[in-house]
Amino acid sequence: MTTTAELIRPEEPYVPRQEGALLRLFRSYYLRKVFKALFTAYVVITLTFFLIRLLPSNPIEFYIQDLMVQYGIPYHEAKDQAAALFAIDLDKPLALQYVEYMGNLLRGDLGTSILSPGQSVASFIKRFLPWTIFSVGTALILSFTIGVLLGLLMAYRRESLLDHALTVVASVLSSIPNYLLGILLIVWLGVQWKLIPVSQMRGSLSPGVQPELSFTFLKDALFHAALPIATYVLTTMGNWMLTMKSSTIAVLEEDYVTVARAKGLPDFRITTAYVGRNAALPLFTLLTISIGFVVGGSVLIEGLFQYQGIGYILLQSVNRRDYTVMQGVFLIITLSVIFANFFADIFYSWLDPRIKLGAQE
Numbered sequence: 001m002t003t004t005a006e007l008i009r010p011e012e013p014y015v016p017r018q019e020g021a022l023l024r025l026f027r028s029y030y031l032r033k034v035f036k037a038l039f040t041a042y043v044v045i046t047l048t049f050f051l052i053r054l055l056p057s058n059p060i061e062f063y064i065q066d067l068m069v070q071y072g073i074p075y076h077e078a079k080d081q082a083a084a085l086f087a088i089d090l091d092k093p094l095a096l097q098y099v100e101y102m103g104n105l106l107r108g109d110l111g112t113s114i115l116s117p118g119q120s121v122a123s124f125i126k127r128f129l130p131w132t133i134f135s136v137g138t139a140l141i142l143s144f145t146i147g148v149l150l151g152l153l154m155a156y157r158r159e160s161l162l163d164h165a166l167t168v169v170a171s172v173l174s175s176i177p178n179y180l181l182g183i184l185l186i187v188w189l190g191v192q193w194k195l196i197p198v199s200q201m202r203g204s205l206s207p208g209v210q211p212e213l214s215f216t217f218l219k220d221a222l223f224h225a226a227l228p229i230a231t232y233v234l235t236t237m238g239n240w241m242l243t244m245k246s247s248t249i250a251v252l253e254e255d256y257v258t259v260a261r262a263k264g265l266p267d268f269r270i271t272t273a274y275v276g277r278n279a280a281l282p283l284f285t286l287l288t289i290s291i292g293f294v295v296g297g298s299v300l301i302e303g304l305f306q307y308q309g310i311g312y313i314l315l316q317s318v319n320r321r322d323y324t325v326m327q328g329v330f331l332i333i334t335l336s337v338i339f340a341n342f343f344a345d346i347f348y349s350w351l352d353p354r355i356k357l358g359a360q361e
Helices: 023-026 029-054 061-070 075-085 093-104 121-156 159-177 177-191 215-252 255-262 267-292 299-302 309-320 322-353 353-360
Strands: none
Touching: 023 215, 029 322, 061 075, 075 353, 121 159, 121 215, 121 267, 121 322, 159 215, 159 353, 215 267, 215 299, 255 267, 267 322, 299 309, 309 322, 322 353
């Protein structure tokens, strides 16, 4: 006979199941963000490679047509000159060209310009990229600072005449395309009113001025970048103003602001320590993402003002079908945007750990 004591056995203690190393690795928030960034970069690089080759004509045909039109050379002679000049075979299968390109890319070799033999793509980027970073980066800092301060003022003076006037200005500025505003600046300030010497402001530096740490160089660089910077600031400042205004109004309604006022804290301390910091928090995430677009610059703006940045060289390479330069510039722009978004995610998860915890569930 089985006794009751034998039937009732003590329950075994619960031991949580240990997750495997691979599963723990997959659940890592940061690792998934890194994998997502790398995968996105690979997809964009691949799409860029094939989309560029779908453009009508190619660099060799472009060069042949140029010889035929400008110098009257017969087609077969122009083709022989092109074959002797360019060390590239565009008749290879696309798959083989793609494998060669990715292999060179993994070795850090961006290739050489097709239409400028002997000039590496890296040298083009090294030459033109700093000017875009200087102009667009300066404009981003100015527009962000001015937009945050004016947005804060609009929120504190909401429903006043000043608020309505600044809201209208911000809405108008944010709705005007940057290239249209650039054309208006040239026509009004340079042609009709003759307030600025537009023709002298072309390029990134005046002849004879060398890049160096001096007041003369900085003054000349700002002179040539003034119109692009003004265009960037005016067309982006409105978005920062409206975003900061709405964020500040939401923070002003929080309980901790009411408690701070009840404690008798000075208005300046409440604005800086309580309202300003919390209202600007979402804007810093947007700023981090916007930094990624600094590298890309603006093709239309730099082409319009003849400002020799990375957007200018991209426009030239597209017009001339210089595949390798186009691929190199698109690669730099793609990586800057992707990793800016990556660092924005990491930065915001550090500020608000709930995002990381929610993503791991």
